[in-house]
Amino acid sequence: MALLEIEDLHVSFKTVDGVVHAVEGVSLSLDARKTLGVVGESGSGKSVTAQTILGLTRFPNATISGRILFDGHDLLTMSTEHLRDVRGARIAMIFQDPLSSLHPFFKVGHQIVEAIRAHEDVPRDLARKRTIEALSSVGIPSPEERFNSFPHEMSGGMRQRVMIAMALAMRPDILIADEPTTALDVTVQAQVLELIQALRDDFGTAVILITHDLGVVAQMADDVAVMYAGRVLEQTTRETLFTEPEHPYTWGLLQSIPRLDAPRTGRLNPIAGSPPSLINVPRGCTFHPRCPYAPPPAFETEPALTPSQPGHLVRCHLPIEERKRLWQSLQNEHPALR
Amino acid sequence: MGAYIVRRTLWAILLLLVVSFLTFVIFNVFPSADPAALRAGRNATPALIEQIRRNLGLSKPFYTQYWIYLKGLLEHFNLGYSYYNTESVKSEIFSRLPATISVTVGGFVAWMLIGIPVGIISAIKPRSLLDRIMMGGSLVAISAPVYFLGLVSLFLFAQGTGVLQWAGAAGSYVPITQNPGTWFNSLILAWLTLAAAFAAFYARMTRGNLIEVMHEDYIRTARAKGLRESVVITKHGLRAALTPIVTMAGMDIGLLLGGAILTEIVFNIPGIGRYAYDAIVNADLPAIQGTVLFGAFFIVFANLVVDILYAFLDPRVTYG
Amino acid sequence: MAVAAERTPGAAVDENLLVVRDLVKYFPIRKGLLQREVARVHAVDGISFDVKRGETFGLVGESGCGKSTTARLITRLLMPTSGSVVYDGQDISTWPERKIRPLRRDVQMIFQDPYASLNPRRSIGTIIGEPLRLLGIGDRNERRTRVREVMERVGLNPEHFNRYPHEFSGGQRQRIGIARAVVLRPKLIVADEPVSALDVSIQAQVLNLLQELRDEMGLTLVFIAHDLSVVRHMCDRIAVMYLGKIVELASGDRLYDHPRHPYTGALLSAVPAPKASAGRGRQRVVLQGDVPSPVAPPPACRFHTRCWKAQPICSEVEPPLESKGPRDLAACHFPLTDGEVDALTERSAE
Incomplete structure (x- = not known):
């Protein structure tokens, strides 16, 4: 049985401009000790999905439905008071911008101590000792001194390490990492990704990795979901996603990034147009206005997320053979996709 | 530092x-x-x-x-001698200092004790009925001048004229050393009148700051790590929301002194404000000059204290 | 054109549009009672490079390496501490603001955050036409026509002339920024992280647009970014910066195929490739620690504190930026060998 099961999640927010349909029928499952990558651009609903798991989107203007099963309980219907026992202790989360995610007026050590003492009735000095151990385990040099640092006195990479130390101080079952390296330099990104991998291997923590970077997914994930306009468009193993992707949006993403691992090309092949408004989502397939291959049904009805082979789900009206043929010809055209 | x-x-x-x-x-x-x-x-x-x-x-x-x-x-500290009665301005000011300190300190306490809690309660449930009532009331308080509020409150509550006789001693100031009870009773209306507009303004400001802060990423982190919502608000939220308010308060103390002049006149309190008013009426230059300087000294001093305090409150301030 | 007219008569039009020599920018840190200068941020610390007419020159490096400061120095938004910036045969490094203004016709900049660099109270037509107005080019109608042409060219609907920046998406705002930069038909555009705030699908559109405009208008482009794959895609020659210094300078393909400086090698090895075999079967170099403070940069080779090949000499003698192969420059005592490069990069994994 899966460790975490998201079933038919819908999240929408009432705003002055209209209702924003941020997540529309997302189902995902995460197995113990696995890493699930969720890829998408801004507005795809990937962050809202992640935050909803911990009830962080319970705003007065939010409407949430579906089920999120964890350990036999539905996290969506759980009271905020009960959810508190899950937050931080069993499911921990780190965010994109570690500077704004840490409180500017409290010492980083105190912020971790606070997280420990929110769940366990341990004396202050013991919590302090565990905090220093946690800081040291994420590779922060001289953790006793760093305990007393304020966030603004640290580098971006150090701050993200503090966030990871805070998340892992309670040895959670699941770590949700929401764009954890987007704000970091590439060499620091490599350090942080390596750290997350090491912690996953050492403690058996399952990871949900939210990112826009296909390279990060390729390095880290076991399974991948590609999201667009609040929906999952394609979901499969990492291997399959990069060798036999079947959704035109996934192809588009793969083609639009310049590659280091292939010869230089003249022009990139961007996806035309821009992401849809989440207030007036296009009818039919949400991707059809930008899709060069959209068949007539895509203009009218939204395709279901259906298996094209075991473990490979695709939300597309194109026949399977047609998709395989198109991907073949794309690969012939663009050697980098091979 | x-x-x-x-x-x-x-x-x-x-x-x-x-x-x-x-x-x-x-x-x-x-x-x-x-x-x-x-x-x-x-x-x-x-x-x-x-x-x-x-x-x-x-x-x-x-x-x-x-x-x-x-x-x-x-x-x-020689401020000269009054043209009006040749008294030393210095000794006149010092003899009136206790009354003025009573009015301003009490006004400041009322200002903070009313303004900040009202702001917090409003911010926790924005757009609720309670929030709307308090914010509506604060608009009225901000718009009403001190002398108007003072006269209305005297009319309603004071002895003799008062309809409700709630603060009997209003209008007849008694030093705290003489009788603390009567001192309090004589000043309570003055404090509330003086504080009303400030408290209302600070309630709105506290509310705005706190609502804004509660959308910060670090509040999300505090929730994500499993803190109680009450801790999230009172510790993480207020710490950030109130820090700029401390600075504002330091600067607004000058305005409070201005309000104290009017309050002392309306409530017949023999303080420095009353003295300044009389000095202006009598064109008593040394007395005017002395009270202006004295007021300036306190405003500059309050700002200095706030600047230093702020450097302690916000670790990001560099003491460069 | 004002700038061209001032050029010394008889000087040959040389191959380089921009020649930067020993460029230095320090930012003072002031402290204490008298606000004395107690230290300096060594933002740019003696860099030299040439930009040829019509080429795209890349500056790549991590945050704090000085690439953005360099951009502001060569467009003279900042005054250099020392060194020279020779634009089209004239040293503009010490020109006063008054003399710089006509230069804006030739040299334009594109910024990272399209929203922050656009005045929210002005319509986009006004924003794009502003450089024309400031330099007094054409009358109102001519300017309007020109702005509409440029809007059309960069993929904005000219009917949106009177809309405001907040009505546009991130990608469209960057198109507005580009339109404002090209409306004067400049010779040189300095683009500082022009696509790093954009989603990947939009990023590709904007990169293509920049390439098209460059080819159509014969622009010379200085392209600054932290994303190595984007810089490689765009640039003919690339300089890699670390802590205010250029550590390697080579043609795009050679830099990526044969990096000579260990820092370049580490950067390339840190980028995970978007494919199934990513990171598997190659030796990745993960640099330890953080970039040292630019206030007190390490002596001699600035990379020696994090370099796995460092020897005692690296902390004693600063390696000059010198030839390590045909036309390639690297500042290193122990440049990477071909064997080491093969182990580091993804290609050899297959």
Whole structure:
């Protein structure tokens, strides 16, 4: 049985401009000790999905439905008071911008101590000792001194390490990492990704990795979901996603990034147009206005997320053979996709 | 940090020198304020004015006069002598200080104790009925001037005139050393009147700040790590929301002193504000000059304290 | 054109549009009672490079390496501490603001955050036409026509002339920024992280647009970014910066195929490739620690504190930026060998 099961999640927010349909029928499952990558651009609903798991989107203007099963309980219907026992202790989360995610007026050590003492009735000095151990385990040099640092006195990479130390101080079952390296330099990104991998291997923590970077997914994930306009468009193993992707949006993403691992090309092949408004989502397939291959049904009805082979789900009206043929010809055209 | 405090203090001293110079120029150098002519009263002969001029040292050059004035100020805190009754301005001010401190400190406490909690309660459930009532009420309080509120409250609550007789001693100030109970009773209306507009404004500001802060990423982190919502609000939220308010309050103390003048007049409290008012009515220049300088000193001092306090409250402030 | 007219008569039009020599920018840190300068941020610390007419020159490096400061120095938004910036044969490094203004016709900049660099109270037509207005080019109608042409060219609907920046998406705002930069038909555009705030699908559109405009208008482009794959895609020659210094300078393909400086090698090895075999079967170099503070940069080779090949000499003698192969420059005592490069990069994994 899966460790975490998201079933038919819908999240929408009432705003002055209209209702924003941020997540529309997302189902995902995460197995113990696995890493699930969720890829998408801004507005795809990937962050809202992640935050909803911990009830962080319970705003007065939010409407949430579906089920999120964890350990036999539905996290969506759980009271905020009960959810508190899950937050931080069993499911921990780190965010994109570690500077704004840490409180500017409290010492980083105190912020971790606070997280420990929110769940366990341990004396202050013991919590302090565990905090220093946690800081040291994420590779922060001289953790006793760093305990007393304020966030603004640290580098971006150090701050993200503090966030990871805070998340892992309670040895959670699941770590949700929401764009954890987007704000970091590439060499620091490599350090942080390596750290997350090491912690996953050492403690058996399952990871949900939210990112826009296909390279990060390729390095880290076991399974991948590609999201667009609040929906999952394609979901499969990492291997399959990069060798036999079947959704035109996934192809588009793969083609639009310049590659280091292939010869230089003249022009990139961007996806035309821009992401849809989440207030007036296009009818039919949400991707059809930008899709060069959209068949007539895509203009009218939204395709279901259906298996094209075991473990490979695709939300597309194109026949399977047609998709395989198109991907073949794309690969012939663009050697980098091979 | 040490250098920062020293530099701030030096700035404050410089600022006070500038204020003393400006008041000196305004009250002694401009022809409309010729102290000799004023002192001599109406229908004075030119000889008398000349005589007074010599006695007061006004025939000396302007900078010498300022130097003598400054020396007296620094060495003996000498603010001169009233034209009206030849009393020492210094001793007049000091004898009225307890009453003014009672009014302003009490007003400040009422301001903070009402403004900040109301703001917090409003921010926790924005757009609720309670929030709307409190924010609506605050608009009324902000719009009502001190003398209007004061007279209305006297009419409603004070002894004799009062409809409700709730604060019986209002209008008859008694020093705290004489009878603390009556002191409190005599001042409570003055405090509330003085604090009303400030408290209302700060309630709105606290509400706005707190609502904004509660959308910050670090509040999300605090929730994500499993803290109680009450801790998230009172510790993480308020710590960030109230810090800028401390600075504002320091700067607004000057306005409170201004409000204290009106309050002392309306509630017949024998404080420095009342003294300043009388001095203006009597064109008593040394007294006006003395109260202005005295007020300036407190405002500069309050700002200095706030600057230093802020550096402690916000670790990101560099003491450079 | 004002700038061209001032050029010394008889000077040959040389191959380089921009020649930068020993460029230095320090930012003072002031402290204490008297606000004395107690230290300096060594933002740019003696860099030299040439930009040829018509080429795209890349500056790549991590945050704090000085690439953005360099951009502001060569467009003279900042005054250099020392060194020279020779634009089209004239040293503009010490020109006063008054003399710089006509230069804005030739040299334009594109910024990272399209929203922050657009005045929210002005319509986009006004924003794009502003450079024309400031330099007094054409009358109102001519300017309007020109702005509409440029809007059309960069993929904005000219009918949106009177709309405001907040009505546009991130990608469209960057198109507005580009339109404002090209409306004067400049010779040189300095683009500082022009696509790093954009989603990948939009990023590709904007990169293509920049390439098209460059080719059509014969622009010379200085392209600054932290994303190595984007810089490689765009640039003919690339300089890699670390802590205010250029550590390697080579043609795009050679830099990526044969990096010579260990820092370049580490950067390339840190980028995960978007494919199934990513990171598997190659030796990745993960640099330890953080970039040292630019206030007190390490002596001699600035990279020696994090370099796995460092020897004692690296902390004693600063390696000059010198030839390590045909036309390639690297500042290193122990440049990477071909064997080491093969182990580091993804290609050899297959």
